[in-house]
Amino acid sequence: MDYLRWDETIFKNPEVFDASYLPDMLLHREMQLNQLTSSLKPAIAGSQPINSLCLCSPATGKTSAVRLIFKQLEEFGVVTCHINCQIINTKHQVWTKIFEIVANFQPPSGISFLKLYLATLKRLSKPLVVCLDDLDYLDVKTLNETIYSILKAYETVDVKIGLIGITTDFQVLSKLDALTGSIFHANEIYFPLYTKKETKNILKRRVEAGLYNGVLDDEAFNLIVDLTHNSKDLRLGLYLLKMSGIEAERKAKKKIDVEEVEKAYEGGKSLFLDKSLSALNRMEIEVLKAIYIKDNITSGELFEHFKKRISYRIFYDILNKLERIRLIDLKMEHSKGKTQRIFKKYDKDIMLDALERVSS
Ligand SMILES: Nc1ncnc2c1ncn2[C@@H]1O[C@H](COP(=O)(O)OP(=O)(O)OP(=O)(O)O)[C@@H](O)[C@H]1O
Ligand SMILES: [Mg+2]
Incomplete structure (x- = not known):
């Protein structure tokens, strides 16, 4: 029995709905991408990039914008390091990650911070841009010490390092002490919530890339757009597209209708809620x-x-x-x-x- 009939799927490219998927272009983010590009351009010419702080609500494309620009910077020989502060949350861990990228191997275990720091800087022959993503997850002491260690590195060795901070916390700058605050001059880049029309355009583009033509009923798509817009979370829309497609396939249907979207939403809404609650103390x-x-x-x-x-x-x-x-x-x-x-x-x-x- 042929359980996995590849020719009967409704997904043209299921990867398109994965959390890790990076689209080639971000719709409705031209201004933010331009601001990031102009801040980072000096690094391509071998000089000091301008620091940036990307601010605003969740799921507004901050991480994707930085990942997209980093991909292009790497093509010009700039070293980039994207750090998720929800996982990497001490100064030592941040510099371990930078070392791994710069040196291409892991530092010896138990190495002191100073040795790790100097060994990383000594190996750094090109400009480096570090992104501290979700930096509100760092405690205040770590936040200050980490930013300070990155921005003051040039005093130890002749290096060009730029910093991008990403946060949903508008109060973050007030958590910087006088010393760190005085050296972290950042170009602030705002990522406003998407309007309903923008949400629709973004999801439509994803449908075109991920599903076969005509498999998503118009009414079902409009319901996904409404639910996504009401929750103000694009991730919910991507989840609903994927799960309603899987549900339709499970029923051996060739089309996704409203009932599959409703079923996916029933299963998904508490999942999304649990995820939001896990970020609370x-x-x-x-x-x-x-x-x-x-x-x-x-x-x-x-x-x-x-x-x-x-x-x-x-x-x-x-x-x-x-x-x-x-x-x-x-x-x-x-x-x-x-x-x-x-x-x-x-x-x-x-x-x-x-x-x-x-x-x-
Ligand atoms: N303008 C856009 N065009 C296409 N896809 C987008 C756009 N903005 C966001 N997305 C998609 O929405 C999802 C969330 O985006 P992203 O992770 O970049 O948001 P974020 O602002 O970093 O959110 P958070 O603050 O929760 O970390 C991703 O799957 C991303 O591909
Ligand atoms: Mg993010």
Whole structure:
């Protein structure tokens, strides 16, 4: 029995829907790509690149933009190093990764930081651009020491190193101490959320690259666009395209209809929620839980429950983070000074179940 009939698939190229897939071009990001290119161009001519800070909400193409520009820079002989700070989160680990790229082998285990640092710089004969991606995952001390070690390297050895920081945290610059802040002059590049039309264009391009012509019903596609736009997360759209295609194939259908999209969405929405919640610390989870337990609450009323344990500044940062990762909405109450009304973005039971899962 022929279980894997390659000729009966609806996927022309399934890779196109993978998280690691890098499209050849990023639609609606011309301005940001141009800003990055002009900051990094000096490296091609062998001089010091300009530092950049890419800011804004998740899934707005920050990582993809840097990966795309890095691919092109490498063709011009510039050394690039993309670091995911969710995984690589100490100064030693950052320089270990830079060493591996520059030297093309691993440093000896147990090597001291100073030896590792000097050995890396000594081997660096070309300009280097380091990207610290998701740098809000670094604790404040590591953030400062790592940035400082990268930007002050030229004082030790004659090297040209540029730094790109990527973050969804607009407060990140305020976490830099005076010493680091005074040397990290960055060109700030904003990645705004995609409009519904832009989301549709991006997903349409992906459909054309990944699915055979005509296999996705128009109504099903429009539903994917709506769900993606409402969640403000392009990754959900890519996930729905892939999973609804797999579901259609499972049923031996030659077309993806609305029912496959609905099935994929049922399975996917808690998965996406769990992923967002995994980025929260204990206090953030507590605040979120309090929001979902209570009905119709303002920031001022909610702060009353937390004021003995955290300052208003920390509480305010938590609310902003929860809004940024789209777990709540905040709307200013004009009649009441700085008070904001808090709106839930998810169904109460779905959120409380998910919070239960991540806390257990
Ligand atoms: N303009 C675009 N054109 C095509 N695909 C895009 C575009 N922007 C984002 N994507 C796709 O959306 C997904 C998320 O993009 P990316 O990882 O670059 O976002 P991000 O801003 O780094 O998100 P996060 O802050 O969560 O790390 C990727 O699969 C990427 O291919
Ligand atoms: Mg990213």
